[in-house]
Amino acid sequence: MNARLVRAAVAAVLAASLLTACSGDADNNAVPREWIRKTYTETGAGWLDPDSTPSGVAQAIRTERTELDRSSGGGMEFLRYGDDMITVSPYRSGSLIEIEDYRNGYHRHQRHLTYWPAPDSTSFRGGGPGEGK
Template identity: 40%
Template sequence: MAAMTRNARRALIAPLLLVMLALTACGGNIRDFIGDTYTLQNTSGDARTYTSKDPIGTTVSKIVSEEAPAARKADGGSEYLRYDDDIVTVSGAPGGGSLIRVEDIDGRYRSGGFAYLGPGFNPGSPAGGAGGSGGSGDAK
């Protein structure tokens, strides 16, 4: 079998790379996953609240297994997940289950509303900053 020329190999590889890029670019974001998985309870501006019949830990595990957050923190019985464009807060629902609030990162995040959660939640802080919580941290 004759050896392929460099240009022939490029001609074969280029379409494959384009397909791979298209597939990864078409992937949904965490907002889409939550909207497709949980029941919408209400909308307020750019924030949406969903309900889950599962407890907080199970709900958070499902969300995190779909897409890992840039930062994660547990505080006061709630779990906070920071993504590139959204803050996801999972807390207990009255009567059981959990509430999932998805907020655009431009809202309270940019004004420092989540700064008390520490590195990764301060406006402009890197996800893996000093002492950051890019992994599961102290979230349970």
């Protein structure tokens, strides 16, 4: 009876560890949406930082949550988080922050994302649960 109880306890601990590890991956690859909502002013097109440059805003976002990849071009900064991406563009005296699906963002800005994987190719691996498993 004692051995059976020990095996059940070990199995429960292993299952809990596995579930925690799998769920943590999804959160680590996610855009920090809630932080962006709290930090920046919402507009109809995204969020606005009236004072900072795109590179400054991108750095602040990546300090909150590190991206999978980063690129820049045309005065804009691009941060990739799994199946989503953030575009930070110059806007008047500050920056406009947009969050969009990776596929849409890639097609919209692909001339600046030359080394990122095309979302329609077999080399693209999104960032949802189970990525790389």
